[in-house]
Amino acid sequence: MNNSAYEPVIGLEVHVQLKTKSKMFCGCSTEFTLDPNVNICPVCTGQPGVLPVANRKAIELNLKTALALNCGINRHSIFARKNYFYPDLPKNYQITQYEVPFGYDGFLEIDIERESPEAAAKAKKTIRIKRVHQEEDTGKLLHALGSRKLDYSLVDFNRSGVPLLEIVSEPDIANPDEAHAYLSALKSVLQYIEVSDCDMEKGSLRCDANVSIRKRGETELGTKTEIKNMNSFKSVRDALDYEIRRQVEVVGNGGKIVQETRLWDDKANITGSMRSKEQAHDYRYFPEPDLPPFEFDENLIDAIKKDIPELPEKLKQRLVEECQLSQYDAEVLTKEKPLARYFETALASMNPRTPNSPKLLANWINTELLGKLNSENKNVEQSPVSPENLGELVKLIETGAISGKIAKTVFADMMSTGRAPAAIIKEKGLVQISDENELKNVINDVIKENQKAADEYRAGKKQALGSLVGAVMKKTSGKANPQVVNKLLQEVLSEPAV
DSSP, rough: OGGGGGGEEEEEEEEEEEOSOSSSSSSOSSOSSTTTSSSTTTTTTHHHHHHHOOOOOHHHHHHHHHHHTOEOHHHHHHHHEEEOTTTTOOTTEEOOSSSSSEEEEEEEEEEOSSSTTTSSSEEEEEEEEEEEEEOOOOOEEEEEEOTTTTOOOEESSSTTEEEEEEEEEOOBBOOOOHHHHHHHHHOOOOOOOHHHOOOTTTTTTEEEEEEEEEEETOOOOOEEEEEEOOOOOHHHHHHHHHHHHHHHHHHTTTTTOOEEEEETTTTEEEEEEEEEEOOOOGGOOEEEETOOOOOOOOOHHHHHHHHHOOOOHHHHHHHHHHHOOOOOHHHHSSHHHHHHHHHHHHHHTOOOOOTTTTHHHHIIIIIIIHHHHHHTTOOOGGOSSSOOOOOOOHHHHHTSSSSSHHHHHHHHHHHHOOHHHHHHHHHHHHHBBBBBBHHHHHHHHHHHHHHHHHHHHHHTTTTTHHHHHHHHHHTTTTOOOOHHHHHHHHHHSOOOOO
């Protein structure tokens, strides 16, 4: 079956745990990585007669997210009960939102590859966001394998009731790569506005994918399957790739796609059927009777808008326009908020700076710093080199105080010790030699010792200059200013030979 005869249609449901100290409807701590069932109370374990009280901070973070994602805000909103039975859902219903979510009809722009190779490398695509709504998280099942068929599961309610944000996209995503780009862009926005740490390994960001196929050119949606249990962006891309191929094969062999929930198996690289997919009416939604409706006035919305920082896409374009960075460099630097903050702090410390300062600094961060941090499995917040110290190092290169080669030696010491570059340079005597009189004496000696290369240069073999520059650098232990050496060598060699 030719895959090109079909096109996938993908929508993503992203669940985000919000950075609050207490749970959504009670005062228990949101720290759920402790011993099982430590942070629990009658409310989050669904005991009879208890009443929920909404977490104001969680709702404000929800509104902040919705505004950052260009959503409209329902000024009048309510919570609902979503009824279903599962062992880690103590009340047998989840408090969530249904008909009137806090945020609706937003969008997020992503970078995609252009189809035409003649066009620019990247294009923009808008992914519509259907809703941003508030709910509470479930508990967590721990499956234990016992002996003699005594397999069993335990339930930990520490996570039960943690504030959860659900961001539902429209089915605008056309392939697994776009899904990956959407998740990356969404994660970046969420981290910039500081509503969540978005750590997939800890479960604070989780994604379910709805995928269907249809004949290319058709507009009607096909029967969808929902994929769960994807614990990384790579897993999302791999699971979607497999599921699309599976559906094409089923349809190509005359079969029909069944609406169901499927689990991604990371080890086997396949999706497997979990259960038939429920419809909305299966959950018997109705308004939550124990929580009043919410009314949001303009003053609250305006205050939250003012608290939204410069978002990654806008910051990226500012770095391109104001700092003359390439799209690639700006994209790397703005992908994570801590890295963008590191760059701007380092750049601010480079005063006075030249028009080339941002580019040179970006090169050092993207190549040297990130390369070393990645090799040590560290992030920029764990860097022993402060942004001010890296800015100072780059400034020393710009002013000619040290060469790029010396800078790498100094940088290695900075990574090991965290010390300032000036202290390392002074201690090791690494100051670059730029004094022309001092360098002329070295150059005269080098020419005498390398007469053949000097004669070849005078005879028109310009590449011979490289060996002479190398000899000067070796004689000065790499401390000579290479630009000054090049200039002086050409001057001396243009003089009549004695």
